[in-house]
Amino acid sequence: MSELLKITNLSVKAEDKELLHNVDLIIDEGETHVLMGQNGAGKSTLGCTIMGSPEYTVTGGNIYFDGEDITEETADKRAKRGIFLSFQNPVEIPGVTLSEFLRNSLEQLTGSKMKIWDFKKKLHAAMDVLGMDRAYADRELNVGFSGGEKKKAEILQLLMLKPKLAILDETDSGLDVDAVKTVSKGIEEYRKASNGTLLIITHNAKILESLTVDKTHILADGKNAKDGGGELAFRVLENGFGEVL
Amino acid sequence: MDKIRLNVLPSPTFGQLGVNFAERAVGELPSDKIWLEGGCTDITGDAVCSIAAQNGQTVNIIQFINTDKAAHIKTEINAEKYASVSLVQVFACQAPLISQLETKLDENASFDLSQLYIGGLDTVSEIRTTLGGRLSRFNADIAYTLGTGSKLDINLIADHYGKKSVSEINVGGVLNEGSDKVFKGTIDFKSGASGAKGHEKEDVLLAGDNIRNRIVPVILCAEEDVEGSHGATSGRIDDDQIFYMRSRGIPDEQILNILARAKLARVIGKIDDEQVKQRIFKALGWGDLDD
Amino acid sequence: MSEKTQINDIDRSLYDFRFDEDESDRFTSGITPEIISEISKEKNDPEWMSEFRQKCLRIYEKTPMVKWGASIEGLDVDNIVTYIRPKSRMNKDWDSVPDNIKETFERLGIPQAERESLAGVGAQYDSELVYHNVRSEVAKSGVVYTDIESAMHDPKYAEMIRTHFMKLVPPTDHKFAALHGAVWSGGSFVYVPKGVHLDIPLQSYFRLNAKGAGQFEHTLIILEEDSYLHFIEGCSAPKYYEAGLHAGCVELYVAKGAKLRYSTIENWSKNMYNLNTKRAIVEEGGKIEWVSGSFGSHVSYLYPMSILNGRGASAEFTGITFAGKGQNLDTGTKVVHNAPDTSSYINTKSISKSGGISTFRSSVVVNKNAEGSKSSVSCESLMLDDISRSDTIPAIDIKTDKCDVGHEAKIGRISDEALFYLTSRGLSEEDARAMIVRGFADNVSKELPLEYAVEMNNLIGLEMKGNVG
Numbered sequence A: 001m002s003e004l005l006k007i008t009n010l011s012v013k014a015e016d017k018e019l020l021h022n023v024d025l026i027i028d029e030g031e032t033h034v035l036m037g038q039n040g041a042g043k044s045t046l047g048c049t050i051m052g053s054p055e056y057t058v059t060g061g062n063i064y065f066d067g068e069d070i071t072e073e074t075a076d077k078r079a080k081r082g083i084f085l086s087f088q089n090p091v092e093i094p095g096v097t098l099s100e101f102l103r104n105s106l107e108q109l110t111g112s113k114m115k116i117w118d119f120k121k122k123l124h125a126a127m128d129v130l131g132m133d134r135a136y137a138d139r140e141l142n143v144g145f146s147g148g149e150k151k152k153a154e155i156l157q158l159l160m161l162k163p164k165l166a167i168l169d170e171t172d173s174g175l176d177v178d179a180v181k182t183v184s185k186g187i188e189e190y191r192k193a194s195n196g197t198l199l200i201i202t203h204n205a206k207i208l209e210s211l212t213v214d215k216t217h218i219l220a221d222g223k224n225a226k227d228g229g230g231e232l233a234f235r236v237l238e239n240g241f242g243e244v245l
Numbered sequence B: 001m002d003k004i005r006l007n008v009l010p011s012p013t014f015g016q017l018g019v020n021f022a023e024r025a026v027g028e029l030p031s032d033k034i035w036l037e038g039g040c041t042d043i044t045g046d047a048v049c050s051i052a053a054q055n056g057q058t059v060n061i062i063q064f065i066n067t068d069k070a071a072h073i074k075t076e077i078n079a080e081k082y083a084s085v086s087l088v089q090v091f092a093c094q095a096p097l098i099s100q101l102e103t104k105l106d107e108n109a110s111f112d113l114s115q116l117y118i119g120g121l122d123t124v125s126e127i128r129t130t131l132g133g134r135l136s137r138f139n140a141d142i143a144y145t146l147g148t149g150s151k152l153d154i155n156l157i158a159d160h161y162g163k164k165s166v167s168e169i170n171v172g173g174v175l176n177e178g179s180d181k182v183f184k185g186t187i188d189f190k191s192g193a194s195g196a197k198g199h200e201k202e203d204v205l206l207a208g209d210n211i212r213n214r215i216v217p218v219i220l221c222a223e224e225d226v227e228g229s230h231g232a233t234s235g236r237i238d239d240d241q242i243f244y245m246r247s248r249g250i251p252d253e254q255i256l257n258i259l260a261r262a263k264l265a266r267v268i269g270k271i272d273d274e275q276v277k278q279r280i281f282k283a284l285g286w287g288d289l290d291d
Numbered sequence C: 001m002s003e004k005t006q007i008n009d010i011d012r013s014l015y016d017f018r019f020d021e022d023e024s025d026r027f028t029s030g031i032t033p034e035i036i037s038e039i040s041k042e043k044n045d046p047e048w049m050s051e052f053r054q055k056c057l058r059i060y061e062k063t064p065m066v067k068w069g070a071s072i073e074g075l076d077v078d079n080i081v082t083y084i085r086p087k088s089r090m091n092k093d094w095d096s097v098p099d100n101i102k103e104t105f106e107r108l109g110i111p112q113a114e115r116e117s118l119a120g121v122g123a124q125y126d127s128e129l130v131y132h133n134v135r136s137e138v139a140k141s142g143v144v145y146t147d148i149e150s151a152m153h154d155p156k157y158a159e160m161i162r163t164h165f166m167k168l169v170p171p172t173d174h175k176f177a178a179l180h181g182a183v184w185s186g187g188s189f190v191y192v193p194k195g196v197h198l199d200i201p202l203q204s205y206f207r208l209n210a211k212g213a214g215q216f217e218h219t220l221i222i223l224e225e226d227s228y229l230h231f232i233e234g235c236s237a238p239k240y241y242e243a244g245l246h247a248g249c250v251e252l253y254v255a256k257g258a259k260l261r262y263s264t265i266e267n268w269s270k271n272m273y274n275l276n277t278k279r280a281i282v283e284e285g286g287k288i289e290w291v292s293g294s295f296g297s298h299v300s301y302l303y304p305m306s307i308l309n310g311r312g313a314s315a316e317f318t319g320i321t322f323a324g325k326g327q328n329l330d331t332g333t334k335v336v337h338n339a340p341d342t343s344s345y346i347n348t349k350s351i352s353k354s355g356g357i358s359t360f361r362s363s364v365v366v367n368k369n370a371e372g373s374k375s376s377v378s379c380e381s382l383m384l385d386d387i388s389r390s391d392t393i394p395a396i397d398i399k400t401d402k403c404d405v406g407h408e409a410k411i412g413r414i415s416d417e418a419l420f421y422l423t424s425r426g427l428s429e430e431d432a433r434a435m436i437v438r439g440f441a442d443n444v445s446k447e448l449p450l451e452y453a454v455e456m457n458n459l460i461g462l463e464m465k466g467n468v469g
Helices: A043-051 A075-081 A098-110 A116-129 A134-138 A147-161 A177-194 A230-239 B239-247 B252-268 B274-284 C033-042 C047-062 C099-108 C110-117 C136-140 C148-153 C158-164 C175-183 C416-423 C429-440 C450-464
Strands: A003-014 A017-028 A032-036 A057-065 A083-086 A165-169 A197-201 A215-220 A223-229 B002-006 B022-026 B033-035 B039-043 B047-053 B058-065 B071-079 B084-091 B097-105 B110-118 B122-131 B137-146 B151-160 B166-176 B180-189 B197-207 B212-221 B227-235 C120-125 C128-134 C144-146 C187-192 C202-207 C218-223 C228-236 C244-246 C249-254 C259-267 C272-275 C277-282 C287-294 C299-302 C305-308 C314-323 C328-337 C343-352 C357-366 C373-383 C389-398 C403-413
Touching: A003 A043, A003 A197, A017 A043, A017 A057, A017 A197, A017 A215, A032 A043, A032 A230, A043 A057, A043 A075, A043 A083, A043 A165, A043 A197, A075 A083, A075 A098, A075 C416, A083 A147, A098 A116, A098 A134, A098 A147, A098 C429, A116 A134, A116 A147, A116 A177, A147 A177, A165 A177, A215 A230, A223 A230, B022 B122, B039 B047, B047 B058, B047 B084, B058 B071, B058 B274, B071 B084, B071 B110, B084 B097, B084 B274, B097 B110, B097 B137, B110 B122, B110 B252, B110 B274, B122 B137, B122 B166, B137 B151, B137 B180, B137 B252, B151 B166, B166 B180, B166 B252, B180 B197, B180 B227, B197 B212, B197 B252, B212 B227, B212 C373, B212 C403, B227 C389, B239 B252, B252 B274, C033 C047, C033 C175, C047 C175, C136 C144, C144 C148, C148 C158, C148 C187, C158 C218, C175 C249, C175 C277, C187 C228, C218 C228, C218 C259, C228 C450, C249 C259, C249 C287, C259 C277, C259 C450, C277 C287, C277 C314, C287 C299, C287 C328, C305 C314, C305 C343, C314 C328, C314 C357, C314 C450, C328 C343, C328 C373, C343 C357, C343 C389, C343 C429, C357 C373, C357 C403, C373 C389, C373 C429, C389 C403, C416 C429, C429 C450
Parallel strands: A017 A223, A032 A197, A032 A215, A083 A165, A165 A197, B033 B047, B039 B058, B047 B071, B058 B084, B071 B097, B084 B110, B097 B122, B110 B137, B122 B151, B137 B166, B151 B180, B166 B197, B180 B212, B197 B227, C120 C202, C187 C218, C202 C228, C218 C249, C228 C259, C244 C272, C249 C277, C259 C287, C272 C299, C277 C305, C287 C314, C299 C328, C305 C328, C314 C343, C328 C357, C343 C373, C357 C389, C373 C403
Antiparallel strands: A003 A017, A003 A057, A215 A223, B002 B022, B212 C389, B227 C403, C120 C128, C144 C187
16 A cells, blocks of 8 residues: 655644654554654644644654645645545634535645535535534634534535545534544545544544554654554553553 | 813824813923932922833832922923832812823833822823833723713823834723813824733713713734724713612612712722722711722 | 795704814815806706705805815816716616616616616716606606606605705715715606505616716605615716715605615726715605615715604614725714614624725714614724724713613634635635625615625725735
8 A cells, every 4th residue: 555644754843842753753644653652642633734734834854745745835735635634623714614614625725616506505515424513604704603513514524625645623522422423434434425534533432443443653752752553542542642652 | 370281192083072282371380300319209389300210120119299289390200221110199189280191111120100080171182102111011000980070181192112012002981961071092002112011991980960981992004013992981880780789788879979989999999009099088078988 | 735844943063064174175176157157958947946056156155175085186076077068868768868878887787787676767977867757657657766856846856856956965065075966967856655565676777977077966755654775876876087976965855754765886987076965854764775776976074864753763774884095985974863762773894905994984873852862883894914904982971861772893813724724615715705705895786676685795895806915
């Protein structure tokens, strides 16, 4: 299988503070990886850096996607390559409806105009998978959404945009059991329909249950602490970091 | 004495509202400066006061302004790097008064201003603070209670030059029957003041007929990377509050008293001098309050 | 027809909101009584109007120049040809409009808009109304939509015009109101009879075309009891090198229980001085809704005013101002609560970019007799770069204790988080910024009929092109 994402020797800082030190990571196409670590270990920093957040500055190392160096690329170019980040705290955009935004985004990624009717059909199908009320399509993007609704809206975008690599940054945190089920269902659907590649940042076993985890990576203090197979993730979830590190 | 324009609004607006300036007769100020270094000072007539806080110094000052004849008071403050100045001004006079307070803040300097206006006849008060240095801070807590015939015109200006400078302005008070208040508050973000923040709020409790309440909360902005807000409310006691207090057995005439006191207590609570507090209670006619 | 005489009875000081004036700055104008007489003759003014014009000229000459935040130094009133008349008369039939004029309107899409969804179009080309039509069913309901010149000579409306014309905006209001009274030309007269609800909007489209020309159209709308009207005014002008002046006047009379929505998308060319005066008086239980988008002009002073004159009357103002390069747009609104239980709701947005200056200015006055009134003001400003300017100058003047007034304002910029979120979904930074700005302007666009909302969004898209900070 070919390497989809390759990170070598990556160091990252934000506001004069170095948050990641010489991190390496390789994800092959079609695989599901789990990224773990205690609070402040640098998981979200890594996720956001892969997406190209301007908040973080790469001070060393490289990020390759599909064999090409994307370290210096802006977030929209990375999105067009097929990288997707499900945000931990999706930002509110007043006045822009979810459907208007999604259609715009889809047209950017596919590079072609979409008929409103075709778009609506696709959108409704995806909403149905997640059991979302269709009225959400006309609501302002994330404005006044509850935590669960925001996460569902992120997964809805995942289903619509069909990226090659989806990074899920604690998409399951703060959700009740039913909501986690819905989110899991969405992820499963994404895997099935697009044979997508996943990098999941989580503290929760529930979301991993229905997935086959190929590899687990643990970060500590901004460094690679331990890599292992899928079973490592479940060991950590059961016994904590102390036992494995 | 010539009449001059005081309390000039930095950005004039519709003339009819009468908020662009306050015209008053102004005489000559005494040539001797009073240097204030700490504690409480009584001011009973025309005066020029000066406060100088040196590098890293902390200065706490109270001015008790109590005059029975028309007076003009000017106070200048200069706060050097990392200096911290706290000033409490209590206005308790029954004569026309002009007060001018001018403050300059250097890098990391902070200025904490508390003002209490009790009654008064015709008070014109200007507060101009220059946040010149990076990370300088200005905090203003202003409260007033105005009775029949009381007139108060406040013109507060916070000029933000320093990067990441912060101003926080809280104003609140009670307008009783026949009183007239103007509060003009301007937060001015100058070009280059990136990362600056300024917030301003005024809540006015209207408690009598024949009042006039003018509010002019201005934000001027020539810098992109700033955060500014202002809010104002003016109204009678909230019905829910009345119901709540009635349900606890408090009679209506007491309810207004309690809420009016609450507006002032916020500022009085910041004063760290029991004697001054007692004098304030006396001026407010709260003599036997076991606060 | 019942006359609304109470206009003369209300305290003049209520709406004489003058600018602060400086006595030393008077100026003379090249406009003579003879020029005014010629206009009167040309327009076949009734006697009272000829006299009124002359009176306004005298007031104009006595009134000092407006002194305000935005500079109007570039404006040379002497050189503005105040009255330019195209070579055509009023036409009811589109086919008989001269070709060059027709082309301009075709390009603006006016007749299409009319055919598709609008009840009537009054298009003003320079100073004369060249095309006017009201769909027959609208006319059948008794609604009148015509120019003021014709209405003045119609025995049914002559008296109505006389008792309302510049009664709400008196020529003493400010210098440009006086100038307007002297040289006004063209515009619209709308009369909606008691109980008539017009479901489709009436629209007028103003356009200044002659080089250096001034535009002084007058809009007079009278709504009788329990009637409803949505009036749309759109403005644009091509660019010339000499500065143009727009000093129009809008007077709106909203009777008991009536409701008027007045929408404007203004996109004058960027060398225009837009010194327009708009005012509405609202009687018992009536409502005025202003929807206002200001995109064009070099300098604007625009503060539509609502006088809430009857118990329970209300006003809503929803506005957006977009100031780009070389623009100084001083806009906002004024409300006078002059009766018990009145309410006003003001919601504005402003955007500054590429060195543009936008100022939000408002005045909410609650008079002593306005017991039980409520007012809420909310304004938000967006700075798109650090060479622009955005000022917020609201004023509240309360004279009764029995009212509730609230105000809030915010200023800020597009957050880095929002930009990252949108770009992470494939939008370029330019598109992401434009999308955020369009969302910011949503309060206005959702109040507009679709074709205008689309036009406004296109304007924003155009303004945001190449704006990556």
